[in-house]
Amino acid sequence: MTILQAIKSDVRRKYPDIYKINNNRLEKVNAKFSKINFWTILLIYTLLIAAVVFYSTFVNFDFLKLLSINFEDNIKSFSTSVITLVSMNLFVTNLLLTHLKEERDDLQTIIDKRVTFKFITYLGFTVIISILSLYFLSSSITSTDVKSNILVLIFFTFLFYIFQLINLYNSVFNFLNKTNRSKIIAAELDIEFSKAFYNNLLKFEFQKRYKEFYEETLKFKKYVAYSHSTLGLESVKLRSHRDLYLVDVKINSLKHVFNSLTVTDRYYVPLELDMKLEKSQEREILFLTKKIKNKFSNHYILKKKPCLQSELESDNINKLLRKISQNTLHNKFSDLKDNLDSLDNIYSKYMSLQKN
Amino acid sequence: MRESIPNFNYIEKIFTSVYSNIIVASEKGNKESVDELFDFLFFKLLTGSFGISLQSYKRSTSLIISLYQSELQIGYKEILVERAVESVTTKISLGSKYSSDYEDFISESYSMFLNLLKIILEEDNYEIFNRALKKNDDLLFKIDHRSNQNNYFFKFLTTLICWIYYLKFNSKLSYDKYRFDLLESEFSQVLFEIDNNFVNHFFKLYDEIEFGLWHVKSWEITKPPVNRVYFSLMPSQWMPFGLTILLLRNNHLTNFIDYGKIDTDRRFRFLFDDIKKILDTITIDSEAYIDFIFPNKINSKDLQQQLNYKKQNILEIFSVLKKIAEIDHYRKIQEIPLSKFRVDEFRQRVGELWQSNTIIINILKHFNKANYLENVESRDGFGFFQTLLKGKFAFIEGELHQEIYGLANYGSELARNLDNQFFDRLFEWSVEVKVDDLKSYLHTLILNKANIEKTIIFGNWRINDLLEIKYNNRSKQILESTYCGVPVVNSYSKYEEYVFVVDFEKVEVDIYTSESEKWYNNQLLVDVTESLRGEIGDDEIKKWNEKDGLKYTPVDVEILQGNNVDIKILFKGEYKFHPDFRVIIIKI
Numbered sequence: 001m002t003i004l005q006a007i008k009s010d011v012r013r014k015y016p017d018i019y020k021i022n023n024n025r026l027e028k029v030n031a032k033f034s035k036i037n038f039w040t041i042l043l044i045y046t047l048l049i050a051a052v053v054f055y056s057t058f059v060n061f062d063f064l065k066l067l068s069i070n071f072e073d074n075i076k077s078f079s080t081s082v083i084t085l086v087s088m089n090l091f092v093t094n095l096l097l098t099h100l101k102e103e104r105d106d107l108q109t110i111i112d113k114r115v116t117f118k119f120i121t122y123l124g125f126t127v128i129i130s131i132l133s134l135y136f137l138s139s140s141i142t143s144t145d146v147k148s149n150i151l152v153l154i155f156f157t158f159l160f161y162i163f164q165l166i167n168l169y170n171s172v173f174n175f176l177n178k179t180n181r182s183k184i185i186a187a188e189l190d191i192e193f194s195k196a197f198y199n200n201l202l203k204f205e206f207q208k209r210y211k212e213f214y215e216e217t218l219k220f221k222k223y224v225a226y227s228h229s230t231l232g233l234e235s236v237k238l239r240s241h242r243d244l245y246l247v248d249v250k251i252n253s254l255k256h257v258f259n260s261l262t263v264t265d266r267y268y269v270p271l272e273l274d275m276k277l278e279k280s281q282e283r284e285i286l287f288l289t290k291k292i293k294n295k296f297s298n299h300y301i302l303k304k305k306p307c308l309q310s311e312l313e314s315d316n317i318n319k320l321l322r323k324i325s326q327n328t329l330h331n332k333f334s335d336l337k338d339n340l341d342s343l344d345n346i347y348s349k350y351m352s353l354q355k356n
Numbered sequence: 357m358r359e360s361i362p363n364f365n366y367i368e369k370i371f372t373s374v375y376s377n378i379i380v381a382s383e384k385g386n387k388e389s390v391d392e393l394f395d396f397l398f399f400k401l402l403t404g405s406f407g408i409s410l411q412s413y414k415r416s417t418s419l420i421i422s423l424y425q426s427e428l429q430i431g432y433k434e435i436l437v438e439r440a441v442e443s444v445t446t447k448i449s450l451g452s453k454y455s456s457d458y459e460d461f462i463s464e465s466y467s468m469f470l471n472l473l474k475i476i477l478e479e480d481n482y483e484i485f486n487r488a489l490k491k492n493d494d495l496l497f498k499i500d501h502r503s504n505q506n507n508y509f510f511k512f513l514t515t516l517i518c519w520i521y522y523l524k525f526n527s528k529l530s531y532d533k534y535r536f537d538l539l540e541s542e543f544s545q546v547l548f549e550i551d552n553n554f555v556n557h558f559f560k561l562y563d564e565i566e567f568g569l570w571h572v573k574s575w576e577i578t579k580p581p582v583n584r585v586y587f588s589l590m591p592s593q594w595m596p597f598g599l600t601i602l603l604l605r606n607n608h609l610t611n612f613i614d615y616g617k618i619d620t621d622r623r624f625r626f627l628f629d630d631i632k633k634i635l636d637t638i639t640i641d642s643e644a645y646i647d648f649i650f651p652n653k654i655n656s657k658d659l660q661q662q663l664n665y666k667k668q669n670i671l672e673i674f675s676v677l678k679k680i681a682e683i684d685h686y687r688k689i690q691e692i693p694l695s696k697f698r699v700d701e702f703r704q705r706v707g708e709l710w711q712s713n714t715i716i717i718n719i720l721k722h723f724n725k726a727n728y729l730e731n732v733e734s735r736d737g738f739g740f741f742q743t744l745l746k747g748k749f750a751f752i753e754g755e756l757h758q759e760i761y762g763l764a765n766y767g768s769e770l771a772r773n774l775d776n777q778f779f780d781r782l783f784e785w786s787v788e789v790k791v792d793d794l795k796s797y798l799h800t801l802i803l804n805k806a807n808i809e810k811t812i813i814f815g816n817w818r819i820n821d822l823l824e825i826k827y828n829n830r831s832k833q834i835l836e837s838t839y840c841g842v843p844v845v846n847s848y849s850k851y852e853e854y855v856f857v858v859d860f861e862k863v864e865v866d867i868y869t870s871e872s873e874k875w876y877n878n879q880l881l882v883d884v885t886e887s888l889r890g891e892i893g894d895d896e897i898k899k900w901n902e903k904d905g906l907k908y909t910p911v912d913v914e915i916l917q918g919n920n921v922d923i924k925i926l927f928k929g930e931y932k933f934h935p936d937f938r939v940i941i942i943k944i
Contacts (some may be wrong), residue, residue, distance in 0.1 A: 001597045169693045196366040271903040317366060318636035327394070328377040343370055347400055350367055 002301070003213070004248040007205045011198070012304035015353060021194040034112060038122040045126045056146040057154065068146045075138065079131050082158060087122035089165055093117045096172045106319050110188050115171045120164045127157055139239045178201055185316070186342060193346045199308045204275035213251050214268040218258050223267035223281065223287055231265070235297050236286035244302040247277045254299045290315050319345070371419055374401065379639065382429040390432055398443050399538070406447060410460050417468035424475060437472065437488045443613040444469045448924060459506065466512045467570040473516060474575060476522060482533040489538055510550060511561045513543045515572055518598020525644065528577060547609070554609045555673070558599060558749035560691045565591050600634045603670050604649045610669040615676060626680035635667045679906045685917055687755050689749050690918035699753040699884045702764065707876025709767030715847055716778040720865045723810050731870040737926030738777070739770050743887050746919045751884050768926050778931055779849045782856060785933060788941045794822050794855065801857065801940065802840045811845045815855040820844065828854060855942040862937035880927055887920035
């Protein structure tokens with residue numbers, strides 16, 4: 001058991017909604033897709049085609065040859081359809097961005113997150129490139145199976161693309177409607193608050209439980225620089241050859257280490273979650289009366305990235321507060337009231353969490 | 357996990373934004389926006405957190421106070437105060453309906469209400485003060501005295517009224533322009549409810565204030581200066597003052613005091629003197645006080661009589677309370693045994709002072725003329741045997757221990773007496789001579805003396821001028837200054853007019869020593885013991901009454917006697933002069 005596991009388990013029990021929002025796998029996958037660039041998509045797709053070529057040449061199961069494909073006809077009609085639909089994708093994206101021209105800057109992060117047009121566009125381009133290449137090279141490819149199987153792959157990709165396009169249209173239409181847009185913004189604000197609350201709770205609980213673990217379970221005293229002399233004490237240090245972050249502590253294994261030791265004076269140094277251990281830096285974490293042969297860094301989990309996402313943690317609230325300031329300044333009290341209602345949703349949610 | 361939800365930056369942004377936007381909107385005169393933001397502040401932030409999050413509730417109340425102290429435009433300040441008073445008095449008035457979980461929220465509401473009014477008083481802004489209270493007087497009256505938890509309403513009113521009195525008599529308040537009648541009528545109502553035990557309730561409040569209730573402890577009458585040392589105002593400066601004025605204005609508070617119902621407070625021991633000082637400043641000539649204490653005009657003869665009567669009543673109360681507190685204090689000390697550590701510490705300090713200040717014995721020791729003898733019990737010593745009345749507290753351990761500064765001076769005094777004793781004896785061996793020129797006289801004297809090895813000249817500071825030598829720095833070597841090779845010692849004896857030329861070759865000192873731990877350095881007996889209690893007759897009681905100005909009973913006197921300690925400091929020894937001893941005594 002680690003500290004973070006224990007905290008997360010408690011958060012899941014006491015604040016299930018907050019936990020769910022912060023551990024939504026679908027959202028994480030979506031976020032990864034929305035960040036993917038064109039060249040990566042093209043590379044992945046090329047690899048897929050290569051796999052199909054390999055399969056068609058060396059495996060090519062007979063029982064899977066269910067479709068009778070007229071390659072020349074199909075490739076022509078595909079090419080036209082794909083080009084048309086990619087244009088439609090660009091058209092709807094343009095429609096959205098033109099429609100929201102005034103609010104675009106404020107909504108950019110939400111659009112990026114909710115409308116995955118970048119991925120769809122790049123996928124469309126990839127399909128176009130693939131089909132044109134196939135069309136161009138078809139006369140040079142002698143194996144009909146290879147050509148047909150590639151065409152089948154492109155067909156299914158194209159189907160997937162169409163569904164993605166429908167999804168994109170839905171998102172765009174939602175954004176174009178002011179009421180729906182407000183709901184989306186409110187939902188995003190709610191998610192942002194939940195994430196900030198979760199991060200803050202994790203940080204606080206980590207510090208608290210780390211302290212409790214050392215003081216109550218292991219009977220350590222808190223080390224206070226200038227108050228305690230380190231004379232005659234052996235320090236336990238964390239070291240690193242590159243920038244790392246403290247993301248967890250294995251308390252069960254640490255407990256096992258110290259239960260088998262007889263050390264009279266024990267001091268611990270309070271640590272924070274995501275504490276940065278800079279390259280070639282040493283960080284004293286414990287002071288003991290005798291040297292212990294134990295690799296303490298094994299019990300402290302250090303990673304290249306911090307476990308809490310701090311980027312854009314306050315982006316939506318900052319935008320809302322900026323609107324409040326603008327509306328206050330220009331006495332747009334009706335809009336101000338709407339803004340304050342949004343703010344109240346957050347505050348009320350915070351209060352309801354306090355009640356739990 | 358619930359009770360420990362941490363401070364939250366995200367939420368703090370909301371408070372900061374509301375604060376800054378209210379100020380911006382008020383500066384721009386955007387009334388509608390201010391209204392919206394005020395609604396949000398009072399209905400959502402303040403009321404929304406009431407009973408749920410004390411941290412957020414406190415943040416909201418502090419925001420309101422900060423807004424009042426900010427550059428908020430004056431018209432909006434009035435609205436802010438009105439709405440704040442309305443909001444908190446509503447919560448307080450409904451206090452009895454809530455469970456005890458809400459107690460901290462009710463207390464915080466009082467805190468905000470009190471501190472807001474304090475700031476308004478500080479600005480002497482009677483218009484805002486009157487408007488806010490008048491507009492909400494129906495709410496204020498609805499505060500249910502009987503069920504208000506923890507006596508908060510009493511504490512609120514008493515603190516506020518004491519502060520108002522203090523400001524008034526320090527000329528910081530346009531008192532007559534305020535509608536204090538509303539507060540005072542509420543206060544009378546509250547006093548009626550507290551079963552004639554005002555003094556007890558007052559001192560409970562005083563204690564709570566000292567422990568930080570509603571931040572009252574840090575109240576200042578003026579803003580502390582920047583980068584300068586200053587004496588901060590303490591509740592002990594204005595609370596007793598307010599209490600005195602309250603008692604002078606409300607006769608009924610000094611009648612029917614049931615002392616049995618009053619919890620002994622450590623302050624009672626010293627408060628009598630404070631109250632007396634305050635009362636001494638109030639005479640029939642001080643018009644401001646008289647008009648305030650006697651709102652209805654009366655003739656000067658009756659006025660003097662009535663004022664004296666009121667003062668006497670108050671002093672009588674605090675005299676009795678002082679006695680109760682004193683006896684309670686000394687009863688506790690009586691039960692604590694003398695501390696060996698404290699007695700040893702005292703012995704060490706006395707001994708060190710004796711040793712460093714005794715000149716003659718140190719000189720004799722320097723010349724190896726000290727004879728150390730075994731102590732003889734029957735032999736008389738020289739020193740002090742003194743009973744320290746109620747002095748036991750200096751020789752006990754624990755929180756009741758107190759230092760008596762200068763108590764160890766017995767050591768230096770004994771040293772001086774021993775030196776004087778030596779100089780007294782010198783007159784047995786010679787008569788004084790008068791010389792015109794001290795310098796040449798001494799010069800000839802020294803030149804004609806065969807052996808000056810153990811000769812020393814004693815005199816006060818004038819001798820150094822006459823002999824044109826530097827002063828003797830006593831912190832360094834005692835025999836530092838010399839004249840023609842003879843040390844000159846500036847003695848601090850009673851013989852300021854004399855110069856002594858002493859040859860220590862023919863003088864010795866017998867020092868009786870003991871291995872007992874009661875002896876400092878085996879040479880000075882220093883002991884502290886509890887005094888034996890004498891008979892407690894009328895004379896003894898009278899003696900104590902006269903000494904302390906209180907009325908003690910035999911039981912009280914027994915307790916006080918139990919706090920006496922006997923201090924014994926004895927040097928056992930004797931100067932011995934050889935029959936050939938000679939000394940020259942010169943009068944200057």
